[in-house]
Amino acid sequence: MSSRQSLSLADAADLSREPIDVTAVLDHLIREADAAAATSIGFPGAVDLDYGEVMTRLGNRLWNNIGDPADLGGVAHTRVLERAVIAWVADTLAMPPNDRWGYVTTGGTEGNLSALHTAHHRHPTARIYYSTAAHYSIPKIVHMLGARGVVVNADADGEMDYAHLAAQVSRRRRWPAIVVATAGTTLTEAVDDTTAIRAVLDEHQVTGHLHVDAALSGIPLALDGRLRLDDDSGISSIAISGHKFLGLPTPCGVVLIRDHARHTVSHIAYTATLDTTITGSRCGLAAALLWHAIATHGHEGHRWRATQARRLAAYTVDQLNAAGWPAWRHPHAFTVVLPTPPEQVRKKWLLATDGATSHLICMPGVTYGQVDAFVADLSAAAAPRLIPRPRARRDGLSTPSRPL
Numbered sequence: 413m414s415s416r417q418s419l420s421l422a423d424a425a426d427l428s429r430e431p432i433d434v435t436a437v438l439d440h441l442i443r444e445a446d447a448a449a450a451t452s453i454g455f456p457g458a459v460d461l462d463y464g465e466v467m468t469r470l471g472n473r474l475w476n477n478i479g480d481p482a483d484l485g486g487v488a489h490t491r492v493l494e495r496a497v498i499a500w501v502a503d504t505l506a507m508p509p510n511d512r513w514g515y516v517t518t519g520g521t522e523g524n525l526s527a528l529h530t531a532h533h534r535h536p537t538a539r540i541y542y543s544t545a546a547h548y549s550i551p552k553i554v555h556m557l558g559a560r561g562v563v564v565n566a567d568a569d570g571e572m573d574y575a576h577l578a579a580q581v582s583r584r585r586r587w588p589a590i591v592v593a594t595a596g597t598t599l600t601e602a603v604d605d606t607t608a609i610r611a612v613l614d615e616h617q618v619t620g621h622l623h624v625d626a627a628l629s630g631i632p633l634a635l636d637g638r639l640r641l642d643d644d645s646g647i648s649s650i651a652i653s654g655h656k657f658l659g660l661p662t663p664c665g666v667v668l669i670r671d672h673a674r675h676t677v678s679h680i681a682y683t684a685t686l687d688t689t690i691t692g693s694r695c696g697l698a699a700a701l702l703w704h705a706i707a708t709h710g711h712e713g714h715r716w717r718a719t720q721a722r723r724l725a726a727y728t729v730d731q732l733n734a735a736g737w738p739a740w741r742h743p744h745a746f747t748v749v750l751p752t753p754p755e756q757v758r759k760k761w762l763l764a765t766d767g768a769t770s771h772l773i774c775m776p777g778v779t780y781g782q783v784d785a786f787v788a789d790l791s792a793a794a795a796p797r798l799i800p801r802p803r804a805r806r807d808g809l810s811t812p813s814r815p816l
């Protein structure tokens with residue numbers, strides 16, 4: 413090992429030093445990422461799909477989908493693939509073909525921003541309702557838009573409290589409502605009931621926009637037919653991350669908005685594009701990677717991935733409960749929630765933690781071996797928390813034993 417390789421990554425990457433060993437820095441990054449991968453079960457990025465072909469063939473050029481996905485201009489772009497991705501996701505969500513629009517974003521956050529910006533533009537006096545379990549991007553976006561936010565309670569499992577929503581809406585019924593439902597909350601993967609939300613808005617005769625932040629669960633729930641943006645749903649928009657369930661090697665996402673819920677936009681002369689998107693230049697590589705994931709696995713392949721991951725999550729709950737840890741999950745979820753383990757276990761396994769509660773996420777690509785090793789570490793590090801958590805919504809899936 414050279415002396416440069418023995419430097420810390422920060423020292424080796426310090427651009428004020430000379431000479432800089434670029435190869436050593438890249439090697440260092442890869443080594444660190446490889447070392448973390450074996451115990452990385454806390455964040456919702458699938459690791460089972462292979463994007464090598466796309467990265468090798470397209471990764472060394474600029475693919476810029478500047479402007480609207482329907483635009484034709486520009487030099488090298490992948491808008492034709494982007495349009496195919498948008499159509500596939502919209503079809504999977506049962507969006508009416510004549511009332512849909514969308515684009516490939518930088519991630520779930522931009523999708524939320526695009527949708528809420530659109531909704532706020534149409535309803536400038538609307539109050540934006542979101543639950544305490546909503547992602548932190550939502551209050552940030554409310555602030556960016558200069559809008560008025562209203563916080564709604566969530567229950568202990570992370571689902572919106574509809575009685576509290578009704579109370580909040582009732583006090584503000586003279587203003588339109590933009591409601592953000594979450595399909596897969598960050599901590600427990602709870603799914604808000606959009607039918608119950610619509611019923612609250614209808615009961616109070618409040619108009620507005622219902623947005624679904626489905627960063628993690630949008631695609632798996634749509635594949636199950638459990639999340640639909642058809643006419644009956646009353647949902648106007650949805651944001652999905654591309655690096656979560658589809659495990660892309662770059663952050664990205666998809667936003668879809670019902671066409672009738674949009675506002676008019678300006679045409680930009682020098683780019684010859686419509687200014688419909690939040691960012692101007694947009695990553696055409698991300699659209700190509702999304703297209704590849706869909707083209708190579710299709711509905712059946714992705715449904716199978718979701719099923720396998722949920723089986724592993726069910727197995728994880730069983731193993732943790734058997735070891736005396738009151739873990740639980742929502743029936744559709746990849747996320748397994750448990751009391752926060754001792755620090756050395758939490759840090760080694762990169763668990764996401766919020767006070768007394770932590771979670772691990774059985775994304776596609778996480779293995780039974782990793783779960784077993786995690787449970788063994790936990791058992792070795794701490795006495796069991798013997799009081800099982802009573803659950804109204806126990807896992808509906810069969811609980812398989814570990815495959816050989």
Ligand SMILES: Cc1ncc(COP(=O)(O)O)c(C=O)c1O
Nearest residue numbers: 519520521547596597598627653
């Ligand atoms: C519910 C929810 N919404 C939005 C986001 C933000 O997505 P992104 O990181 O792709 O911007 C996340 C990320 O974890 C999330 O869990």
